[in-house]
Amino acid sequence: xxxxxxxxxxxxxxxxxxxxxxxxxxxxxxxxVIMELLQRFQVxxxxxxxxxxxxxxxxxxxxxxxxxxxxxxxGLPVLEGRRLxxxxxxNQIIKALEGGWLDDPCRMHMSTxxxxxxxxxxxxxxxxxxxxxxxxxxxxxxxxxEFTGILSQRDITNAMLKELAHEIAKLENRxxxxxxxxxxxxARAEGAIPYYSLRQFVIVRNDLANAxxxxxEIKRMLxxxxxxxxxxxxxxxxxxxxxxxxxIHSLGxxxxxxxxxxxxxxxxxxxxxxxxxxxxxxxxxxxTANDWIRSMGFGAGMGLSNCRRVADVFNINSFVPSxxxxxxxxxxxx
Amino acid sequence: xxxxxxxxxLDGKLVAGGSADGKIGEIVANDLMSDVLLTDSExxxxxxxxxxxxxxxxxxxxxxAAVVVHNAKPLPATMCQVADSLGMPLISSPLAxxxxxxxxxxxxxxxxxxx
Numbered sequence: 510x511x512x513x514x515x516x517x518x519x520x521x522x523x524x525x526x527x528x529x530x531x532x533x534x535x536x537x538x539x540x541x542v543i544m545e546l547l548q549r550f551q552v553x554x555x556x557x558x559x560x561x562x563x564x565x566x567x568x569x570x571x572x573x574x575x576x577x578x579x580x581x582x583x584g585l586p587v588l589e590g591r592r593l594x595x596x597x598x599x600n601q602i603i604k605a606l607e608g609g610w611l612d613d614p615c616r617m618h619m620s621t622x623x624x625x626x627x628x629x630x631x632x633x634x635x636x637x638x639x640x641x642x643x644x645x646x647x648x649x650x651x652x653x654x655e656f657t658g659i660l661s662q663r664d665i666t667n668a669m670l671k672e673l674a675h676e677i678a679k680l681e682n683r684x685x686x687x688x689x690x691x692x693x694x695x696a697r698a699e700g701a702i703p704y705y706s707l708r709q710f711v712i713v714r715n716d717l718a719n720a721x722x723x724x725x726e727i728k729r730m731l732x733x734x735x736x737x738x739x740x741x742x743x744x745x746x747x748x749x750x751x752x753x754x755x756x757i758h759s760l761g762x763x764x765x766x767x768x769x770x771x772x773x774x775x776x777x778x779x780x781x782x783x784x785x786x787x788x789x790x791x792x793x794x795x796x797t798a799n800d801w802i803r804s805m806g807f808g809a810g811m812g813l814s815n816c817r818r819v820a821d822v823f824n825i826n827s828f829v830p831s832x833x834x835x836x837x838x839x840x841x842x843x
Numbered sequence: 844x845x846x847x848x849x850x851x852x853l854d855g856k857l858v859a860g861g862s863a864d865g866k867i868g869e870i871v872a873n874d875l876m877s878d879v880l881l882t883d884s885e886x887x888x889x890x891x892x893x894x895x896x897x898x899x900x901x902x903x904x905x906x907x908a909a910v911v912v913h914n915a916k917p918l919p920a921t922m923c924q925v926a927d928s929l930g931m932p933l934i935s936s937p938l939a940x941x942x943x944x945x946x947x948x949x950x951x952x953x954x955x956x957x958x
Contacts, residue, residue: 718921721900725929728904738906745904746880753876753897806893806901811877818881 547669548716549761552635553628555668556649558658563588564597566616570605573597573615586648587619591655593648595619625650628657629799631715632665652799706734706768712752712779714761717805724749727766727775734768740839743819744773747837750812751777757802759832772821773839783829791817791825844954846909846932849888852950853911853943855936859923860899860909863932867908870951872944876901890943894918896925903929913940 562580564573564587573585577599584598597619605611605618626635626647638647639662646661708730710723728745732738748764755762755777762779784790796810813835817823820837827833846863850856857863868886873879874893879901886908891898894916902910909932912918918935926933936943 718896721897721904725900725903742904742906749880749901749904750877805895806874806876806891806897811875811881815877815880 547633547636548631548718549714550632550668550672551628551715552626552630552632552649552660553657555632555664556628556658556660557664558649561586561659564615565589566594566619567614569612569614570597570602570618571611574602574605574611577602584644584646586656586659587615588656591657593623593625593650593656595621596623596648598645623648626660627652627801630801631717632668633718634801635660636662636665706730707765709763709765710752711763712755712761714756714759716756720753720756721749723764724752727764730766731768731773736768736773737842740773740841744775744837744839746819747816747839748775750815751775751835751837753807754812754835755779757807762832770841772841775835775837775839777833777835779832779834781830781832783831784825784827784833785829787825787827844951846888846934848950849909849911849947850934852946853934853936853938855911855934855938858918858926858933858935860926860932861930863909865908865932870944870947871907872940880905888947890940890947892916892940894922896922898922899925899929899931899933903931907931909934911936911943913938913943 562576562582562585564576564585566587566589568587576585577583584596586593587595587597594616597615601618601620602611605613610618624638624642624644624647626638626649628649628651635647646659648656649658649660651657708727710726712723713719724745727748728741731741731744736744744766748766752764755764759779760781762777765776765778767774767776791813793811793814796808796812799808802808813825816835816837819839821840822836822838824836825833844867846857846865846867849867850863866886867888869882869884870888870890871879871882871884872890874891876893876897879889879891882905885906887902887905889898889902889907889910890913891910892913894912896919898910898912899922910926911934913936915935915937918933923933925931938946
């Protein structure tokens with residue numbers, strides 16, 4: 510390791526991921542609408558990636574001080590190309606002023622123990638890092654560990670406020686749509702499967718905190734309607750896999766369950782980006798999930814093949830970039 | 844085997860989800876939720892290192908009897924809330940997954956119900 514190699518600390522070296530998840534109530538206490546926005550956006554959607562002012566290792570702390578003063582910023586990344594070597598913050602400048610080493614090169618005094626964010630993390634996780642550390646900004650790296658931007662809390666606030674105005678109108682229609690509920694109630698009272706019932710759930714991109722709610726609700730609904738337990742289990746498995754797929758792989762979409770006398774149908778529809786090779790995606794073990802998704806217990810590449818395994822009829826149509834529709838039908842034993 | 848016996852064997856504690864009176868069927872030790880969804884058995888005991896809401900939701904989908912999380916991992920408050928709302932017993936154990944599996948295997952062997 511060269512002396513310039515920054516030590517990248519994961520969250521776990523200070524606190525475990527679980528502690529971060531458990532310990533931070535700030536995001537969990539936020540209003541629902543804001544939480545959904547936080548889940549939907551990834552770090553790369555809100556970070557600053559252009560016109561980033563940076564230093565090289567040989568720049569002096571004096572030039573760092575001047576850059577900070579002229580641009581009203583309190584921290585600068587030390588870069589060469591897209592490689593991140595360290596950070597210089599106001600703290601180091603104050604120490605240099607006190608110690609008289611303002612003309613030393615940055616490489617001698619920069620912070621090299623860095624906490625970084627991955628660009629495909631949800632913003633909700635990034636906020637937890639802000640909560641758990643005292644840094645005002647985090648450098649952002651891509652999968653190849655190249656520097657791609659800087660994220661401050663201000664960037665998050667700006668992006669959220671901008672998006673909030675657009676989202677409020679949409680969120681008013683977010684609640685589940687019920688069609689035929691009265692018929693379902695009557696049928697349930699009579700102990701028979703309702704003639705026709707349809708229910709739709711909106712699935713928000715990257716909202717893993719709520720992923721699985723729709724499938725669990727579908728399971729409860731079918732159980733209440735008197736559907737055979739073995740079929741309920743199959744439908745629930747497919748609904749769950751499809752819900753997770755829409756959540757982690759798409760821009761967002763919906764899960765619809767249709768129940769009639771003869772069958773239960775689950776329709777998962779998303780708004781893109783579509784699957785390039787559907788056959789490949791339907792094979793066991795194939796996945797485009799990233800490490801973050803895998804760390805949450807998903808991305809094993811079994812989703813679509815699990816659906817195909819449990820469903821009596823399985824259909825998938827996908828177009829790049831408009832989106833994917835998966836239909837799983839389950840015959841009722843009548 | 845009852846869930847209460849599982850808790851005793853694993854030096855665990857019931858953290859959320861209500862009663863420990865139910866009985867367990869097969870034991871599934873896995874951190875990949877799609878693998879868990881592949882199981883066909885009812886009333887499984889899910890042993891996992893995944894301390895997240897999805898471990899509980901997945902367990903509910905397959906009709907599991909209970910969920911055990913290892914290594915005394917801190918459980919997010921939302922995970923406990925989901926377990927309570929779904930009535931899914933959630934157990935925290937200080938044991939590593941391997942040790943937990945061995946203890947349960949030996950206990951079931953002694954009980955004569957297989958591993």
